[in-house]
Amino acid sequence: MTGVSVVGVGMIPFGKYPEKNIADLGWPAVKAAIKDAGIEPKRIQAAYSGTARGGAMVGQRILGRLGLAGMPVVNVENACSSSSSALRQAVIAVQSGAYDIVLVIGVEKLSKFGGGTLPLDEDDWEVRLGLSMPALYAMRAQRYMHDYGVKLEQLARVSVKNRRNGALNPDAQMRKEVTVDEVLSSRMIADPFTLLQCCPTGDGAAAIILASNTAAHKIRRDPIHVRASHLTSGKFMAGFRDMTSPEITVRGAHECFEEAGLGPNDIDVAEVHDAFSIAELLYYEAFGFCPRGEGAALLESGATCLGGRIPINPSGGLLAKGHPVGATGAAQVVEIVRQLRGEAGPRQVEGAKVGLTHATGGGISGFDHGACSIHVFQR
């Protein structure tokens, strides 16, 4: 099977762009990725575009702005995993030999919904009954605090860390550091979550250019190899037997590490899906970065901070970089590629060789149903 590498990445700073439409958001990210790869745009043979709520034919609309028509374009939806699922398909396509050079786009404009939670599908009965995404994660947080004796201050430290990282990232939506007190005294959203423990809504776009390893080494001297590419689906959440163990991420991590021939100790840096403060702790444990119930202690040890053993979300993560749903998976890859190339500036994880991205979604409709996509990259 053909090996696959990343040869270009680009994104726009996440934020609120109410005056822009989805194509306005997307094309500068694609242009940046093409520039980063240093290739002729016409060498791109196919595009995979991920968006959760961007509308119809988003990939075509974005490429049209760049005069790039005539290639196969596939628009992928998988809730918060939309662009990571698009990446997975792009990897398969290059592996199959169908294409040598493929573009992946992630894009979303949430500001058109006026903020807050996303609009409902007709069958979103659980959401109608109050089980919105913050409420769901809040239940998990309550259970976690109960089971492991974790305190509000410890949860808040996830936001403090990620805001600190985001302050170092010019592409982050939230670039102001916050204290534990500020986190805890911000507006209550869903007990125990205050506002600063919930990722912001916003708009954004990110793009990745993949190439077969053969093509990649001709394009640049430092392609980043896709060591493992994984997608699965399953139960996302409530009603599941064990509320503090995210089933699809636990299983996905296991299968992905197996594919990579690696384990949690081999990961130098990771971007995980910290949609709420508790989520990051649950995912530390799901990936085996620490045993169950020890996520808060891992954070407090400094291991997941910049300069620690396994820095998590150096970009600021969803909590600080922002979470324009369909853009998130691709933006995680932008960060990891920059880290592995040593281009991350003041938030650089020194000597990072192996990085991981993790985007998991569900719950826009049908809380039983989730997706989880994990990728491992190596320089």
Add this chain to the structure above:
Amino acid sequence: MTGVSVVGVGMIPFGKYPEKNIADLGWPAVKAAIKDAGIEPKRIQAAYSGTARGGAMVGQRILGRLGLAGMPVVNVENACSSSSSALRQAVIAVQSGAYDIVLVIGVEKLSKFGGGTLPLDEDDWEVRLGLSMPALYAMRAQRYMHDYGVKLEQLARVSVKNRRNGALNPDAQMRKEVTVDEVLSSRMIADPFTLLQCCPTGDGAAAIILASNTAAHKIRRDPIHVRASHLTSGKFMAGFRDMTSPEITVRGAHECFEEAGLGPNDIDVAEVHDAFSIAELLYYEAFGFCPRGEGAALLESGATCLGGRIPINPSGGLLAKGHPVGATGAAQVVEIVRQLRGEAGPRQVEGAKVGLTHATGGGISGFDHGACSIHVFQR
């Protein structure tokens, strides 16, 4: 590259099911395809689900009804080409060696929009200004009639033929034959189109099970081989230099025939995207079934009728079988597979060995942007 075959197909009769949700529509089609393949459901390793306006995580919701969780599920949107694009990705995935057995779903519930044209995206300026899909095709029809001296009666005969075929198809939404007079005297929609020259809105679902050739021959004695699988994008329509030449279909047909090593004369039966009466004539010409401007004459010769040289839309096509957008591409494959297996009953194309499906979309937002997916199957 691994060869790919169809080992199972299933669909629900297209129609209006306002009381059902998208998962209600989808699961019986999947179940029928699994039954048709005669495989254990757990052998399916991945699913590709196409829907244009079905909402979030539709594939997961459908599979959840069948207790099929834990596999990679990718939701694909490409307007009218949604499930044919999903099929294209599924073919690539099997070719890559990633999976042996893969499910493709196409599903849509248009009745939730209350009929008529689809709701607008925020940027649908052309639609807001009146260039809805019927209007667009009407302009093409006017130009075509002007250029080639084609009469209203000749356009109407497309509907007459496809309604006649649909009357033989228990899965068709419209099962009543109509006369040229009935077509022309039905309500005016967009001059020259009367109601019976426009495909109906409706709900539907269809499913396909693909397997690598090696696996396929163990599953059944008569797998249908995917001889070519093609997807492209480009200009869909208005403002394009030549309004009566559908650019993406012309180019797609050329590239797809090249891939298959076949030409139009090798096709025994085809399902093409007859969203409006004129469309079928344009596509006869785009595929080279006749020279430009001779589509109406080809129809009048009887060549594209059942019993003719190259029967087109034996299922009734979009005009009679119906056009639940995301379901259409997959349903075309259901028909062609049944034809190639000799299972099409009173509408059987005798001795059909090579069949073609063609789904092309665009215009839900951004009339410049379209997708076109063509597949060639062989028994």
